[in-house]
Amino acid sequence: MKQLIELNINGRNYEVAVNPRDLLIDVIRKKIGLTGTKKGCGEGDCGACTVLIDGKPELSCIKLAIACQGQKITTIEGLAQEDGSLHPLQQSFVDHGAVQCGFCTPGMIMSSKALLDRNPNPSPQEIKHELSGNICRCTGYKKIIEAVEAAAKVWSQEGVK
Amino acid sequence: MVMNHFEYFAPRTPAETLELLGRFGSKAKILAGGTDLMILMKNRAIQPECVIDINQVQDFRTIMCEPGQGAVIGTNVKLAEIQFSEALQAKYPALSYAAGEVGSAQVRHMASLGGNTCNASPAAETPTPLAALGTKVVLSSQSGDRELPLEQFITGVRQLGLNEGEMLTRFILPEPAPRSACRYAYMGRRDAMEIDSVNMAVNLELQPDGETIRNIKLVMGSVYPRPLVSQEVPALLNGQRLIDELIETAAAAAQGEAKPIDDIRATAEYRREIVKVLARRLIQETYAAAKGV
Ligand SMILES: Cc1cc2nc3c(=O)[nH]c(=O)nc-3n(C[C@H](O)[C@H](O)[C@H](O)COP(=O)(O)OP(=O)(O)OC[C@H]3O[C@@H](n4cnc5c(N)ncnc54)[C@H](O)[C@@H]3O)c2cc1C
Ligand code: FES
Ligand code: FES
Numbered sequence: 001m002k003q004l005i006e007l008n009i010n011g012r013n014y015e016v017a018v019n020p021r022d023l024l025i026d027v028i029r030k031k032i033g034l035t036g037t038k039k040g041c042g043e044g045d046c047g048a049c050t051v052l053i054d055g056k057p058e059l060s061c062i063k064l065a066i067a068c069q070g071q072k073i074t075t076i077e078g079l080a081q082e083d084g085s086l087h088p089l090q091q092s093f094v095d096h097g098a099v100q101c102g103f104c105t106p107g108m109i110m111s112s113k114a115l116l117d118r119n120p121n122p123s124p125q126e127i128k129h130e131l132s133g134n135i136c137r138c139t140g141y142k143k144i145i146e147a148v149e150a151a152a153k154v155w156s157q158e159g160v161k
Numbered sequence: 162m163v164m165n166h167f168e169y170f171a172p173r174t175p176a177e178t179l180e181l182l183g184r185f186g187s188k189a190k191i192l193a194g195g196t197d198l199m200i201l202m203k204n205r206a207i208q209p210e211c212v213i214d215i216n217q218v219q220d221f222r223t224i225m226c227e228p229g230q231g232a233v234i235g236t237n238v239k240l241a242e243i244q245f246s247e248a249l250q251a252k253y254p255a256l257s258y259a260a261g262e263v264g265s266a267q268v269r270h271m272a273s274l275g276g277n278t279c280n281a282s283p284a285a286e287t288p289t290p291l292a293a294l295g296t297k298v299v300l301s302s303q304s305g306d307r308e309l310p311l312e313q314f315i316t317g318v319r320q321l322g323l324n325e326g327e328m329l330t331r332f333i334l335p336e337p338a339p340r341s342a343c344r345y346a347y348m349g350r351r352d353a354m355e356i357d358s359v360n361m362a363v364n365l366e367l368q369p370d371g372e373t374i375r376n377i378k379l380v381m382g383s384v385y386p387r388p389l390v391s392q393e394v395p396a397l398l399n400g401q402r403l404i405d406e407l408i409e410t411a412a413a414a415a416q417g418e419a420k421p422i423d424d425i426r427a428t429a430e431y432r433r434e435i436v437k438v439l440a441r442r443l444i445q446e447t448y449a450a451a452k453g454v
Pocket of ligand 3: 098099100101102103104105135136137138139
């Protein structure tokens with residue numbers, strides 16, 4: 001029943017054998033070994049598994065891997081520069097203490113990236129609205145919102161990609 | 162839980178999709194955003210033999226919204242696209258607003274307008290404004306297309322008026338009448354990621370005098386097994402100028418028509434109260450907005 005498919009993740013092509021029912025989160029974590037993306041609820045509620053598919057935030061826990069052929073998938077591992085320096089959003093989360101246990105962080109950052117790519121100047125209200133599908137049980141959200149606002153400033157000044 | 166084994170198809174054209182549907186009938190499930198389907202399959206609430214993924218079909222992803230010509234929205238247009246489309250925002254603000262209030266950003270980027278209707282949950286956001294706007298659905302099979310008003314298509318909780326081998330392919334929205342406005346509102350326990358306990362849309366058109374109501378349509382969600390179109394509100398308000406007592410009478414009439422249930426999200430009693438509050442607010446808002454245009 002397994003089929004060979006090609007997935008483009010963080011600019012690299014991976015050939016993997018999957019069952020049609022295999023979920024993207026499990027393929028990314030177990031078959032490809034990129035464990036930055038987290039699995040929380042598995043039901044679409046918590047946002048820990050958020051990845052970008054063609055630039056849009058999607059939930060890899062309710063997405064079939066086989067349905068992602070021909071699309072560009074970006075995970076948290078795809079954000080840092082080749083030399084290891086952090087993406088401005090990652091740096092901002094570190095600088096603002098927006099990371100505690102860190103379980104929600106990859107999903108938070110992927111959702112934030114999708115937001116800032118679409119609108120580099122969001123209001124705090126819009127940040128809250130667009131991040132409402134990412135649940136954090138540690139930080140109380142305040143520092144996360146601040147980190148995104150600060151990153152947005154860098155974004156609009158420097159035109160981050 | 163792990164999903165059952167199934168055969169996976171990703172057709173590229175409407176014709177291929179309809180051929181597969183004709184071949185597999187009720188053994189197949191259509192996969193649009195999967196935000197409902199995947200969860201049901203993961204819980205093994207349903208175990209289809211085959212899954213037809215319609216995300217490669219470009220025809221199902223298009224919005225046509227030209228001045229003066231209403232709009233045609235493909236079944237697999239994502240809710241986020243409806244939320245952010247400037248053309249739809251300008252012409253159908255109630256729909257764009259409702260789409261933007263579904264679930265979370267991730268859910269809105271995955272979930273489709275067609276999936277929201279076909280899921281046939283009484284609490285769904287978008288069928289309510291779609292019905293208020295007078296939307297028709299186009300149902301297609303290998304033997305052709307037919308059209309149905311949206312409120313007749315959803316027949317009950319998770320029940321649709323679909324024949325074997327048939328699917329929803331697009332929504333047809335009429336051009337808003339001059340001097341008309343449509344608005345949507347909802348109430349839930351919290352703002353985000355919350356299933357509505359009541360939602361409502363009102364579409365109101367004025368006569369050329371700019372004061373008298375020609376036509377009002379009030380639709381309620383989450384208070385009946387399917388979107389509930391009020392019969393009494395138009396009977397009370399059509400041909401009238403809006404005065405405070407009439408707003409109260411109409412809101413009370415809508416409240417009387419609602420048949421909500423007690424559930425985990427709210428009691429029936431609370432829901433009935435909210436119907437009145439939302440009806441009052443929306444009738445006032447749409448009346449003011451219609452006078453403004
Ligand atoms: C975390 C979370 C939060 C949510 N919050 C909300 C909310 O606030 N408000 C709300 O209304 N919904 C909410 N939902 C439910 C869901 O996201 C919506 O109903 C969504 O619009 C479904 O669209 P989809 O494209 O994902 O449908 P899918 O899951 O792909 O399909 C849903 C059903 O419709 C069938 N179907 C799909 N397209 C067609 C077609 N063209 N013809 C015939 N049958 C078809 C499928 O076979 C399936 O049975 C939420 C879901 C999740 C996971
Ligand atoms: S693990 Fe995907 S949303 Fe929670
Ligand atoms: S930092 Fe622990 S869940 Fe957010």
